[in-house]
């Protein structure tokens with residue numbers, strides 16, 4: 395028994411040795427003759443991941459970093475055994491295909507090294523700036539060469555027809571609809587439907603959306619919603635996606651827009667804590683007309699732009715603390731006070747879309763606790779957001795209407811194809 399085991403051991407060991415030699419030869423061969431390292435080679439290296447201190451004659455391993463706050467591409471490279479000259483060469487090569495100073499937090503960087511006689515030599519660095527591409531910097535004949543791989547994505551239309559059970563969110567979540575699609579779905583109807591009061595169990599939802607998979611069938615990203623419908627006990631609301639001049643909007647089957655001018659509640663899941671009108675000011679102590687509405691919400695809750703427009707003011711503004719004001723169309727402005735911070739990219743004159751996150755709930759300025767103080771200003775006068783008569787969305791006309799109706803029929807066709 396013992397002898398047999400020993401024979402097997404010798405055999406296996408021999409086999410490993412042969413594979414290692416063959417592998418070594420193929421890698422050296424590639425080094426000299428071919429820029430493209432075959433994918434298989436990379437696979438083999440990846441299988442050796444994280445075995446760092448092996449003393450084998452030849453070994454390669456993979457280590458990876460995910461960029462954290464304060465990390466840079468260069469600081470990550472400095473964690474390897476590359477010398478400064480090599481780091482410079484590598485950066486010069488990488489700069490050709492990407493902006494190395496604009497990698498976002500969480501970007502994965504893989505470093506593949508060979509270990510030859512205990513000396514570690516970095517062979518390849520792979521950067522994954524987003525889910526669709528990866529950038530490889532390969533060491534070939536002691537020089538770094540860069541290669542960019544873009545994944546081929548395959549579009550897929552997904553249609554669901556379901557009954558609501560408990561909430562829209564949980565019903566869609568149960569059938570694995572991605573979160574961002576669910577959020578978009580909810581947002582689409584947030585001007586028309588009161589999700590707390592209008593929705594009953596057994597009400598229905600229809601949704602058609604696009605998603606993208608890679609060649610292995612892995613979901614890489616979601617696209618947009620093409621059709622969304624909520625069938626309530628009495629009413630039903632349906633919306634079709636329509637794109638004009640690179641701007642996506644949703645319309646009902648007659649071509650009327652879903653988007654109203656301004657949202658009454660530019661925050662999700664908040665409680666109205668102080669209404670518009672006369673009240674005793676909680677800090678100043680005297681009676682004063684409350685010229686906006688307050689929504690109590692935890693610090694950090696995202697605040698949305700109530701309507702499309704331009705940022706007119708962003709910065710500290712006395713008792714309002716951190717403050718944003720947006721100028722919309724038709725004489726409307728909205729303001730947001732006591733924020734804890736601003737969303738990235740929110741600057742004066744920047745255009746914002748309705749529903750886009752502009753900042754986060756805080757308690758800065760004259761404030762007794764975390765809340766959003768929201769004001770709507772019409773022609774210079776503060777008005778009660780809860781009572782405002784919202785201008786209804788636009789109605790498509792002429793050519794645009796014809797184009798929309800064609801698109802609507804195409805979408806309906808897609809749905810009946812999927813259903814049958």
Ligand SMILES: [Zn+2]
Nearest residue numbers: 686687688767
């Ligand atoms: Zn207030």
